Structures are given as structure tokens and as C-alpha cells.
Amino acid sequence: MAEEKEDKKEETTEKKKSPMMLIILLLLVILVLGGAAAGYFLFMAPKTKEAEAKNATKAAPQAHQVQQGTYIPQRGTLAGPIGPIKDLDTFIVNLTDAQGTRYLKVKIGMELSSDQLSAEIDKKLPQVRDEIITLLSSKSFADVSTVAGKRELKREIISAVNRHLATGQVVRIYFTEFVIQ
Template sequence: MAKKEERNNGGEKKGGSLLVLILLVVQVITLAAVGGLFYMVLKRPAVAVVPGDTAVKGKAREAGKTAVMVNLKPFVVNLADEGGRRYLKASIDLEVSSEGVASEIDKNLPAIRNAIIMILSSKSFADIFDRAGKDRLREEIKYALNSKLTKGEVRQVYFTEFVVQ
């Protein structure tokens, strides 16, 4: 009977050491995952460049001209998704070639806003959810507005707010 107790004690030690080994491996894997996550978070750039801020100033300095900006009131439109449950809220600033273009936009504001609303509401979430989609949308708006202007051009379209819900 003493031999049976020794075997049970020996068996418990093996089972206990196996449990400790498994817990140790799980803990090492968990620490590695947490360390990798922190590395990924810390590796991101701390400062984001806002396109309408330094990029516009840099282009204006290169050209020797000051940038003329036109701020449009926010747009809220339903997207062209099935069911019509998603909507887009976008604030847009336009960089234009001259003050004359800015006054032309101001005089024709209803037609300008209508053109932008028609473009925005024709898009689905899949069309605009990534950066490439937003870039295509900016170019489409720029092209549509330039076709309506006679005194100059829209150089750049900036989204200062872009929320899809």
C-alpha cells in the first residue's frame, strides 16, 4: 500500500509540473501578443498631417501666391446603398485659383451645392469607405465644379469632415 501512495504522489507531481508548463507557455504567448500590440501602437506616427493645413501653405509658397480658400457649409446626404439607411456628412473646403473664382462660387452657390449633393448622394458606402474612394470623389467634385466655372478653377478639394453613419 505504501508503494501505491508513492506512485500517486509521483503521478501528481508529473501532472502538476505539466500544468505549470502549460500555464508558463500560455503566459509567454500572452506576453508576446501584448508586446507586439504595444509595438504596433507605438510605431504609428504621433502627428497626423492635415491636408488643408501645411500642404496648401507649401503649394502656395512654391507658386509665390497665397491660396484662396472657399469654405462650404456641411453637406448631409443619404448614400445610394440598398435600404437608404446610411448617410454621409461632409464638410468641404475648396482651394481656388483667385478671388474672382471665390466670388463666382459665392454667386452660383445653389448650383455649386446642388452639383456636390448630386455627386455625394450617387455614391454607396463601398465607393467611399477607403482612401482611394475618397480621392476619386475629390477629383469628381473638382471636375464637376471646374466645368461650371468661367473665371478660373478649383485647384483642390479638401474634406475637413467626413462621417458615414
Template sequence: MAEETEETTETENESDGGSSSNKLLIMIIGVLALLLLISIGIIVWKVLLAAPPQQAQLSEEEKQIQTLKATEANKEIVDEQKEFFFSMAPFVVNLSDQESKHYLKVNIELGVRRKEILDEIEQRNPQVRDIILFVLMNKRFEEINSLAGKKQLKHELISRISNVLRTGTIQTIYLTDFIVQ
């Protein structure tokens, strides 16, 4: 019986020693697997995020050419957004009020996007002035005295003047002087 107890104790010791070596082996394999995953991750990260070789090796001349092209593109955008102005001679008109006499003195500037439209406005100046005079003379004091009335007047003038232009339209109208008596 004593021999049996010794054998069981030796078997238990072997199994304890075996399980601790198994645990150690599993831990080593786990650490190696983790290091392998980290290494693969670093390699993939460097490859994917590396700058394309052609971009990294651009010469100074190529960089200047790209900068020049970008600058030219920006200039074209700015030119498209540029506004040109045509100053009309002042207008002095009687308003169409029946109850009392009111006079309107107004200076108008026409805003357009292209110079060709300015040339056409200059050629058609008598026709444009006639349109403006006709619209102004048919307004009453109450119609143009408020801010909303002035905005409506601008929209009406833009619409009517743009209808006679062939090369483009009026973008905006500026009332640079507006006096009603």
C-alpha cells in the same frame, strides 16, 4: 705624339667646358621662359576674373533699387502660388446603398488660385451645392469608405464644379469633416 695627346686633352677640356656653359645657358632660358609663362598666366587670370567695372561701382541707391525689384518679383511669384478658400455649409446626405441605410456628413472647402473665382463660387453657390449634393447622393458606402474612394470623390467634384465656372477652375478640395454612419 706627346703634343698630339696634349691637343686632344685641351680639345676635350674645351668641349667639356663648352657643353657645361651650353647646359647653363639652356637652363637659364628655360627658367626665363617659365617665368614669362607664369607672368602671362597671372595677367590673363586677373583680367578675365576681374569684376566688371559697372558692377563694382554700383551706388548704394542702385543696389537698393535692384533689391526692391527682386523683392517685388518674388512677391508676384508668391501671389501666384497663394490659395484662397471657400467654405461650403455642411452636407448631410443619404448614400445610395440599397441593402442598408448610410448617412454621410461632410464639410467641404474649395481651394482656388484667384479671388475672382471665389466671387463666382459665391454667386453660383446654389448651383455648386446642387452639384456636390448630386454627386454625394449617388455614392455608395463602399465607394467612399476607402482612401482611394475619397480621392476619386475629390477628383470628381473638382471636375464637375470646374465645368460650370467661367473665371477659372477649382485647384483642390479639402474634406474637413467626413462622417459615415
């Protein structure tokens, strides 16, 4: 009889512990999932539509204008022959983002107006790379995450590089690798 009472006590305490452990485990799972969701929305979620609309409404120059030594081809001219291409080494820079640390890894190919320009770029490579690194590191995720932002970045790179060139100009920029992390 005494043994039966002890067995019953053990069973009742086990039954009481089981629902309590289940509740604690369930609360722990909910807490972890909530923390993961909050972390995603704070650090990884894309900017709001308002920020994208703000970037899209920036005044963009017409496709046939020449600004600050920047040549932007007219519609339909991309189908023609292209000039010599000068590939630059990979650029890895920090983006200026208030939401956290983001990196931009980009590889650039520059279409040149003449073959002789490649030699001039080789001589001025430190200045050219410095201009591009300075420009890239001044951008935020919102600036370079949209197609319009990438096109604007190409225009700015062309303008920055052409300021250093005397024997020709960079006609177009091609992003052969573009990774934001």
C-alpha cells in the same frame, strides 16, 4: 408527518423548476446574442475584401493629368503655397446602399485658383451645391469608405464644380469633416 411530506414536495418541485428556469434563461441569452451578431453582420459589417479590391482596381488617372478641366497637382507640389480657400456649408446626404440606410456628412473646403473666383462661386452657389449633392448622393458606402474612394470623390467634385466656373477653377478639395453613419 403530514407537514414533512408537504415540505418535501415543495422542495422537490422547486428543485425541478430551478434547472428548467436556468435552461430557459440560458437559451434566451443565446438567442439574444445570436440575433445581435446576425444584425451586426447584416447591417454594420464592412464590405468584403472582394468589394474593396474591385473599387481599388478602378482605373485612376495619373496625378499629373488634366481631365475635363480638373487640375491634379504633380508630386511634391502640395508643399508650396496654397490659394484662397472657400469653405462650403455642411452636406448631409443618403448614400445609395443596398444593405440599409447610411448617411454621409461632409464639410468641404475648396482651394481656388484666384481670389476673384470666390465671388463667382457665391453667385453660383445653388448650382455648385446641387452638383455636389447630386454627386455625393450617387455614391455607396463602398465608394467612399476607402482612401482611394475619397480621392476619386475629390476628383469628381473638382470636375463637377469647374464645369460651372468661367473666371478660374477649383484646384484642390479638402474634406474638413467626413462622417459616414
